[in-house]
Amino acid sequence: MSFIAGAAATNVDLLFENLPRMPEPGEEIYTGSMSLQLGGGLPGTLVNLGRLGVPVRIGTELGSDLFSRFAAEEFARAGAEVVNLGDLSCAGPTDGAGPAPIPVNITAAVILPHDRSFISYGKGGLTRNGRTENGFYSMARGAKICLMDAGGFVGAYKKLKDDGAVMVLDMGWDDELSFEKYSELFALADYYTPNRKEALKLTGKNDPREALLELKKRFGHPLVKLDAEGCIGIDEQGEFFEPSFDEFKNVDSTGAGDAFLAGLCYGLYHGRSFRECVRLGNITGGKAVTAVGALSAYCTEEELLRLNGRS
DSSP states (O other): OOOEEEEOOOEEEEEEEOOSSOOOTTOOOOOSEEEEEEOOSHHHHHHHHHHTTOOEEEEEOOOSSHHHHHHHHHHHHTTOEEEEOOOGGGSSOSSSSSOOOOOSEEEEEEEOSSOEEEEEESOSSOOOSHHHHHHHHHHHTTOSEEEEOTTSOHHHHHHHHHHTOEEEEOOOOOTTOOTTTTHHHHHHOSEEOOBHHHHHHHHTOSSHHHHHHHHHTTOSSOEEEOGGGEEEEEETTEEEEEEOOTTOOOSOOTTHHHHHHHHHHHHHHTTOOHHHHHHHHHHHHHHHTTSSSSSSSOOOHHHHHHHHHHO
């Protein structure tokens, strides 16, 4: 069976909503609205793909702590196959001095009426060494599509590309974003999915269309996400614009990029045209912003295909 694979650190979010203000030092404020959710990032994209019925494999680090157990349950609920790339030090106390470090990233988000604040714990990305890279390659070998992470395993990505996997790159913002810094990843990527800000930073252009044309020099099917407006791209027929879907009301944009990538990859997995893949990404990305949290609102496969048929 073909599948989509990727590896990245797991993010877990504690969301405190409906607070009137941030507490001052020494103060305590209660809210009646709090939730524990999986956060965004590459695992979030794979969760959304699993919800769409696509077989997925996630390489990540999990321990025996309650946040890791929660994440494992959510991955299973989405039908994702998870391979724990973590080492034994994350399994529990090892030296009698206290519990082992929690291997997932945890963010407490305080959501105010017109702003939000965050406190995060974790080491950011996955542990990268020969053992974890070999473990990832073993689990991802045979994948139809591989999602690449900026902090991922370049050696394994090269092998997977040689094996015939379609390589898809999505990256978060980096003040030092450049073709030179990430040259190995860009050389491997068949598809790259920047938003407007990232595309302008990377190409040094002042206009999204100019950035798109610059990206065309490196990628056969470039695209630039225009946030709430939609997405521009280039396919065999030339430049195109796919608008966003008006019925989706923006409540929280967290996770919209991850959800867009899921719709795009759903289309690639099923052999749809590039333009239709972008349209599918607009649908899944648009649905994601209709609730608070990275993975709270999502499309089922039936809903995705129905909305796509209306376009």
